[in-house]
Amino acid sequence: MKFTKMQGLGNDYVYVNCFEETVEHPEETARFVSSRNFGIGSDGLILIKPSEKADCQMDMYNLDGSQGTMCGNGIRCVGKYVYDHGIVDKTEIDVETLAGIRHLSLHVRDGKVETVTVDMGRPEQTSEIGEAITVLGKEYAFTGVSMGNPHAVVFMDGVKEMDLKEIGPAFESHERFPGRTNTEFVQVVDEGHVIMRVWERGSGETLACGTGACAVAVACALNGKTGSQVDVELLGGVLNIRWDRENDRVYMTGPAVEVYHGEIGLKENNV
Numbered sequence: 001m002k003f004t005k006m007q008g009l010g011n012d013y014v015y016v017n018c019f020e021e022t023v024e025h026p027e028e029t030a031r032f033v034s035s036r037n038f039g040i041g042s043d044g045l046i047l048i049k050p051s052e053k054a055d056c057q058m059d060m061y062n063l064d065g066s067q068g069t070m071c072g073n074g075i076r077c078v079g080k081y082v083y084d085h086g087i088v089d090k091t092e093i094d095v096e097t098l099a100g101i102r103h104l105s106l107h108v109r110d111g112k113v114e115t116v117t118v119d120m121g122r123p124e125q126t127s128e129i130g131e132a133i134t135v136l137g138k139e140y141a142f143t144g145v146s147m148g149n150p151h152a153v154v155f156m157d158g159v160k161e162m163d164l165k166e167i168g169p170a171f172e173s174h175e176r177f178p179g180r181t182n183t184e185f186v187q188v189v190d191e192g193h194v195i196m197r198v199w200e201r202g203s204g205e206t207l208a209c210g211t212g213a214c215a216v217a218v219a220c221a222l223n224g225k226t227g228s229q230v231d232v233e234l235l236g237g238v239l240n241i242r243w244d245r246e247n248d249r250v251y252m253t254g255p256a257v258e259v260y261h262g263e264i265g266l267k268e269n270n271v
Ligand SMILES: N[C@H](CCC[C@H](N)C(=O)O)C(=O)O
Pocket: 011, 062, 067, 068, 069, 070, 071, 072, 073, 074, 149, 150, 182, 200, 201, 202, 203, 206, 208, 209, 210, 211, 212
């Protein structure tokens, strides 16, 4: 199977061009390629497929093989891939996802996409603001926001020093979230800048989460902690998020990088 390794702020996936390749068992393939020791090493697998409704389709799988409905860092890399590899010849494109169609504006330099602005659609508030929840015997306040996938946003201090290995999975699989959740731990620096760590549903801690950064920007505004444009500082870098309150849509701008191409034998590895 030919693949391309790409990353958005260190949130890295194995991408397969399914205009040319077919992946029979995507969940199993995602678990295999994501393994650093037995496969390639990534946060998951993203299939770039033809679409009847858009310029292409993004089909995304987390490290554990669970299928995601939307991926912000991933969709920027999908936009870069289809432009740089000649699948599209325009810089305003639409990508079909399980969360709906998303519009991308591709910013090109020297013939290659460098950054992408994504219309991430309408946010949906999925809890009370600051809803109480008990996790590992301790009470927290969270704000639930969906960007087509579920996020629980928790405001706290000392975010950079946190160890997410226990608290992350405990939130992810908490009974309050029947389909599991992505969880963002956020420290507000000022009304235009926040620091965020993320424990992703199905992938664990990642260096960045695009949908998560959008959910965080919305939760910050809902809680009156920032304006509606926020620089979200992640371990992997900064995403600029703008929640347009006029049309109630969230816009994310960030980089997309192609790291390398490769080929991997699935049958030889019993996948
Ligand atoms: N783990 C997420 C999907 C990937 C989201 C993240 N990598 C992003 O950039 O938005 C979920 O299961 O909803």
